Amino acid sequence: MSQGDGPAPSNLPAGVSLLENQVAGHTAAQGCLGLLKPTGDDAGTVLKPTGKVQCGIREIAFYERLEEVRRRHREAGEDTEEEALWTALFRVVPQYYGHPKLTVDGREVEFIQLEDLTAGLEWPCIMDVKIGRRTWDPLATPEKRRAEEGKYKACRQRYGLCIPGFQFYAVRKGGALVRHGKDYGKRLTEDNIRDAFLLYLNATEDGRLSRTLLERFLADLRIIRDWARKQTTFRLYSSSVLLVYDAAQLGQCGDSALQRNTSLNASNGQTAAAAPLAVKARMIDFAHAFPADASEAGTVDDNYLQGVESLVGLFEQFLAAEGNVD
Numbered sequence: 001m002s003q004g005d006g007p008a009p010s011n012l013p014a015g016v017s018l019l020e021n022q023v024a025g026h027t028a029a030q031g032c033l034g035l036l037k038p039t040g041d042d043a044g045t046v047l048k049p050t051g052k053v054q055c056g057i058r059e060i061a062f063y064e065r066l067e068e069v070r071r072r073h074r075e076a077g078e079d080t081e082e083e084a085l086w087t088a089l090f091r092v093v094p095q096y097y098g099h100p101k102l103t104v105d106g107r108e109v110e111f112i113q114l115e116d117l118t119a120g121l122e123w124p125c126i127m128d129v130k131i132g133r134r135t136w137d138p139l140a141t142p143e144k145r146r147a148e149e150g151k152y153k154a155c156r157q158r159y160g161l162c163i164p165g166f167q168f169y170a171v172r173k174g175g176a177l178v179r180h181g182k183d184y185g186k187r188l189t190e191d192n193i194r195d196a197f198l199l200y201l202n203a204t205e206d207g208r209l210s211r212t213l214l215e216r217f218l219a220d221l222r223i224i225r226d227w228a229r230k231q232t233t234f235r236l237y238s239s240s241v242l243l244v245y246d247a248a249q250l251g252q253c254g255d256s257a258l259q260r261n262t263s264l265n266a267s268n269g270q271t272a273a274a275a276p277l278a279v280k281a282r283m284i285d286f287a288h289a290f291p292a293d294a295s296e297a298g299t300v301d302d303n304y305l306q307g308v309e310s311l312v313g314l315f316e317q318f319l320a321a322e323g324n325v326d
């Protein structure tokens, strides 16, 4: 969604800075107001500007709805079948902390405050996977629809998803940070999209991956997939799954081929068994979350489901490949 027009903010309120590891969406580097990161009491959260009014209203409504389910769940202690479908999402949607207003460059801006999914990671590897063949919503103008249909075509056609941005720390290059933005994502095709995932996942040169990493991602992705297989009340357009892991912990999973400098591991004083590998897949960006209309009632969101099924399928193929480690 658009995150505000005009130059990048020059005058941020005290106690917030730009979220430096934002990998997609509108960023300060593009002259927009990107996500911010508070310090002090609110450390560990991010502030997403609401941008276009209707996008903000829809995204807040989605998070508030989930909060309402959470409140009922806490009070009732047990869920109806419909509630259970939504409580399953708590694990795969960032915690929501409301929608505060801040003044940026003399203008009042409403934000959505969320758990920072990258908090505490030493070498945060982050990939934004935008889900769905169709990314324009029912209110899109013909121009917007054409613009959306014209990009990331090859990947979207084949997989029902695209990669607008990612970053990773290359463990076998001493932890060098590599970033790829939307131009890279737009050049990907059905033949090489797997290579983008292999890069992101710190595969060895011969394509071997950490089994632990894949299994942990799959645990979350299957929760999202199972929800998408059943839920019939929403249509999610242009929503993403954010993949996050800490490459600094990869070397502690047991295989020397994936390891970074072993002295770094030793300096952490951690053993392979003691070091939990931080890995998560989370649903983000509900700016185009629409309640199903009358003609869609009782049916699943095929557009979203197909993208998530593809993502699960890709990770399952990686996991089934021979030679993976740990």
Ligand SMILES: Nc1ncnc2c1ncn2[C@@H]1O[C@H](COP(=O)(O)OP(=O)(O)OP(=O)(O)O)[C@@H](O)[C@H]1O
Binding pocket: 001, 002, 003, 021, 022, 023, 024, 025, 026, 035, 046, 048, 094, 114, 115, 116, 117, 118, 126, 128, 164, 165, 238, 240, 242, 284, 285, 286, 287
């Ligand atoms: N909860 C979060 N924790 C950490 N980083 C986040 C979080 N939410 C979003 N981000 C970062 O911000 C980026 C953009 O997020 P999001 O897709 O919600 O914004 P957007 O501007 O609406 O995107 P788009 O322009 O693609 O619609 C993500 O790719 C990710 O790098």
Ligand SMILES: O=P(O)(O)O[C@@H]1[C@H](O)[C@H](O)[C@@H](OP(=O)(O)O)[C@H](OP(=O)(O)O)[C@H]1O
Binding pocket: 001, 002, 003, 052, 055, 151, 164, 182, 238, 287
């Ligand atoms: O991947 P790209 O090429 O950067 O394309 C952008 C992306 O589709 C965003 O999701 C969209 O914001 P919305 O979700 O708000 O529509 C934005 O529209 P915008 O330029 O109209 O803000 C597009 O420019």
